[in-house]
Structures are given as C-alpha cells and as structure tokens.
Amino acid sequence: MELSRFVTIGQYIATESPVHRLDPRTKIGAVTLLMVVIFLVRDFTGYALLTAFLFGIVVLSRIPVSHVLRGLRPIVFLLAVTLILNVFFSGIEGGQVLFRLGPLVVTREAVVRAVFIGYRLIALVVATSLLTFTTSPVELTDGIERLLRPFRRIGVPAHELAMMMTIALRFIPTLLEETEKIIKAQMARGAEFERGNVFRRARALVPVLVPLFVSAFRRAEELALAMEARCYRGGEKRTRMKQLRFAPRDAFAMGVTVAASAIFALPFETWVAFLR
C-alpha cells in the first residue's frame, strides 16, 4: 500500500511566476494550440525552435527542469517500445543501411523517423504538463467552466459540472486523510493489505471501503444541507469572490504563442514536398 504518495498528489507547483499568473483559459488555449503545432512540425528547424520555446516557458514559470523531466517517467516504457519498433521494424524499403542485426536491417531513414516520433512524444508530454504544473486544479476548473459556458445553450450544465469538480477537488485532501486514518485503524486491528494475491488484497479492502463510503456520503448529506441552508440555487445570478480576468498579459501571451506557432509550422514548402 502506497501511503507515501498521499502527502502530495497532483502536479501543481505553487510558486509565483508570470506563467502562473496567466488566466487559466489562456493557458488551456495556448497548450491546445501548441499540441496542434507539435503534430504539424515536420522538420528539424521547427523542432529546434519549438524546444527553445518550451524551454523558455519552463524557465519563465520557475519550474525546476528536473521536475519537468520527472514528469516524463510514466512514458518511459511506451517511449522505449515505440523507439524499438520504429528503428528495427520500420518497414522502410531501401534506404541507407546503417547496420544489420541478424534478420533486422536498420536504415538511416528509420532512425531519423524514430527520433522524430520520440521527440514528438516528449514534446507533447512536456507541453501538456506545463499546464498542470502552473495551474492549480481549482483554477483549471474555473477555466473549464468559463470555456463551457457557451455550450449552455445546447443544454450543457456548465455551472453544475464545475460545481461537482470543485466539490471533488475540495474533498480530495479530506478524503485522502480519512482513507489513511481508516487504513491505519484497520492495520492496528491486524488487517493485512500487502499479503496474498490480487483478490485476497481486494477482500482485505472491504473494511476500508465501507467506512470510507459511509463517512464520505454522510459528509455529502451534510454539505447538501449546509448549501441549502445558505440558499444555494444553482448557477443563475451567482457571483464569485475571485473573478477570472482576461488581462493584457493574457493577450500578450496568447499573441506570442500564436506567432511562435505560425513560425514553427511555417516552412510550408517542406510540408508540400512531404505530402507529395
């Protein structure tokens, strides 16, 4: 049972930086744009510029580079498999042969493509985790609510969805603590969670899950009552303490990202040549 991770879950790094201060909507928009660009870039110059740009954002947001690299850990296995497949089983006929390994032929073209693909994966993970590194979950929820607002007309209950996520985010730490307490209490009574096969371990969880659910849903009832007592009535005409503001710096950041994206994806002839 992994309890050590309970202390911090999530990736958000709370520091003060120009990137942290941006409106969450700006960051969601910019990351979406970068994602598209990562798929569009087709040459080494583009990738070099993109790397410099991403690195610039990392520096600006005051996130330790080591932390960003640690974020790549979950994809290491996938990356390795992908690279091996692309280098040894590329299926590229002809091409300049670099070396042979038994029946496997490794061509220069295959290696180049593997490097591209590997780089693209890493760039995607770095770009998308920049969002979660610099934006707290609560800010992200606020941003999502605002971005969903136009869809209210077609029946998307933007406010309710955001309220559920906000409640979830607020109670994750509380319930984590609760879970830890219950696990410890059951261990004190001699429960064993780390022995036996998967199913035995699952059975051992019954005395954890039942009290956890009972207390969690009791909390839900109390919360509903408290909200009702304070006249909560859903999204209409609700005001908020912290308003999201699209400030000049957001316009600036968005402008820079759009311009940069255009430049990275620009060598148009190369694509045309590639597509032919």
Place this chain on the structure above:
Amino acid sequence: MNRQSLQRLVELGIAIALVVVLSNVRIYKLPQGGSVTAGSMVPIFYVALRWGAKWGIIAGILAGVVNYVFEPFFVHPVQVLLDYPVAFGALGLAGLFARQPVVGIIVGGAGRWLAHFVSGVVYFATYAPKGTSPAVYSAVYNGSYMLPEVVISVILTLVVLRAMQRIRPMQQA
C-alpha cells in the same frame, strides 16, 4: 434547484473525489505500468446504480477530467479523450442495469476496457511503423489490469451497496 438535485450534485462531487483518492491506493502493480487500484471504479458504479446511467456517465466523465488534471498522460489528443473522459464515462453505463448490478458493472468495465483498447490502437497507428499489429497487444495489456479491476469492483460495489442501503435506504426519484 430542488433538494434532490442538490443532493445528487453533492454526491456526484464526493464520488469523483473518491475515485481520485482510491486511484492513488494501488494494491498491485503490473510490470508495464498498469496497476490494480483499491476499487477506484466503485464510486462511479455506486452513483450510477443509485442515480441512473445519465448521472453515472456525467460523474465518470468528470472523474476522468479530474484524474487527468492530477496525473496527465498525454501522447495523442484522441488518446487523451479515450483514456480519460470516455473510459471513465463508460463506467456510468452500469446505471442502465440498476436491477442487476453485477451485469451493470461488467458492462461498464467492458466499456472502459474498450475505450482503453481503442486508445492503444490509435497510439500504435500514430507512432508505430505500418505493419505492426497493435490490436492484440492493446487488448491483452489493457485486459491484464481491467479484468482483476472489474472482478474487484463487482465484489466491493456489492458490499458497499449493501452497507449503504442499510444505513440509508435508496430514495427513488
């Protein structure tokens, strides 16, 4: 907003929090990175069976989004949609079988497996050279943790349902 929908809203929020909490309690790790969690799908099954498929699916989608916020794994836009909102949303299908929870959980689990399976195929189609057959690998890999996870969920959901029924009988809408 009436009392029942407020109650539902809050319960769904708490269920989403429980998903995130339980996903962080891993009881078994597979060598390739998949892991079996402490019944992290149980909260979604519980609200789906209690409030119906529509709300189960909504809770699942949001749980997927929140899970992504905490542990993003992004290699392809379609993959992200399939692995988070779609996969978790599929769990809510259990609500279609409120009278046979076991069937519901199996259907929900199968739906989630299908989403991960397709996502694996999309990944390979994008990043692996042509001619590699991704289907079998994706099916086996995703099955390897989903199967025990579903079995665990069946046991735990039934126990939780029974316990909750005892302390707080279901009020039908």
